Amino acid sequence: MHVMKKLTTLLLCLALLACMTGCGSGKQEDKPDKPQRPETVQEDERGEDGEAEAEEAESADGEAEEGEDKEAGETAGDKDSQTASKPSHTHSYKSKTVKATCTKGGYTLYTCSCGDSYRAKETGALGHAYGSWKVDKQATTSAAGSRSRTCSRCGDVERESIPKLTDTSSYASQVVALVNKERAKAGLAPLTAVSGLNSYALQRSKELESVFDHVRPDGSKGPDYVVFSLGYQAAGENIARSYGMNDTPERVMEGWMNSEGHRGNILDPDFAYIGVGCYVSNGSYYWTQIFAG
Numbered sequence: 001m002h003v004m005k006k007l008t009t010l011l012l013c014l015a016l017l018a019c020m021t022g023c024g025s026g027k028q029e030d031k032p033d034k035p036q037r038p039e040t041v042q043e044d045e046r047g048e049d050g051e052a053e054a055e056e057a058e059s060a061d062g063e064a065e066e067g068e069d070k071e072a073g074e075t076a077g078d079k080d081s082q083t084a085s086k087p088s089h090t091h092s093y094k095s096k097t098v099k100a101t102c103t104k105g106g107y108t109l110y111t112c113s114c115g116d117s118y119r120a121k122e123t124g125a126l127g128h129a130y131g132s133w134k135v136d137k138q139a140t141t142s143a144a145g146s147r148s149r150t151c152s153r154c155g156d157v158e159r160e161s162i163p164k165l166t167d168t169s170s171y172a173s174q175v176v177a178l179v180n181k182e183r184a185k186a187g188l189a190p191l192t193a194v195s196g197l198n199s200y201a202l203q204r205s206k207e208l209e210s211v212f213d214h215v216r217p218d219g220s221k222g223p224d225y226v227v228f229s230l231g232y233q234a235a236g237e238n239i240a241r242s243y244g245m246n247d248t249p250e251r252v253m254e255g256w257m258n259s260e261g262h263r264g265n266i267l268d269p270d271f272a273y274i275g276v277g278c279y280v281s282n283g284s285y286y287w288t289q290i291f292a293g
Ligand SMILES: [Zn+2]
Pocket: 089, 090, 091, 092, 112, 113, 114, 115, 116
């Protein structure tokens, strides 16, 4: 029995010795590890030059060092949070104004050195400040055009297509037919379309784009001078401007017939000749009727 007790004691001592030896050797290994820290920094520098070298260094040093790095990081973090959570801290905010833009709202950001922040004085987005439309590609009777406008604040460009133009080549003769239909209803003789008056009417329609008036862009008053120079003794002029997909000879005649002065020219018994012009530009229709007698 005594022998057994002694053995047990001996075993315990051995275990303690083994433990002490093990722990001792472990500590001895730790010591040279610590001065190796600067090497970790060097590894990072090497990493910039070549990734292959950095990878080799990592695998050679093993996991022990990574673990130490983590511990060191945690210790540093604990110190920071201790400083930040001092109960006596009173927030002191610095303000920074963020101006509103076309698409984003503005606000004032208040930030404390502790990291705490909040927003105030929030305003809505300004919206784009577009200038006037600029035609990039004129629409034709065979293809659609396009136009764009630019925001003077942020430079954003908005694009839009201009619908394909209607074929207006027969519009002038359609207006002449409608005029004669109205004259027939009023018991008047039909007007005869004359090419000289047609060309002058088309010229006048083109002028209407810049100056929509009976006074021509050069300051002279139409249509007397030109019509009289062609050998006629009486002259009259109707003009119209329209925009949209419903610009047709029927619509423009409807407008003129509902206006006393224009209807007076269409149904004037002193006129025997007519010229009609229809000019389309930037989606607008410019119409001219030239009467002569
Ligand atoms: Zn604070």
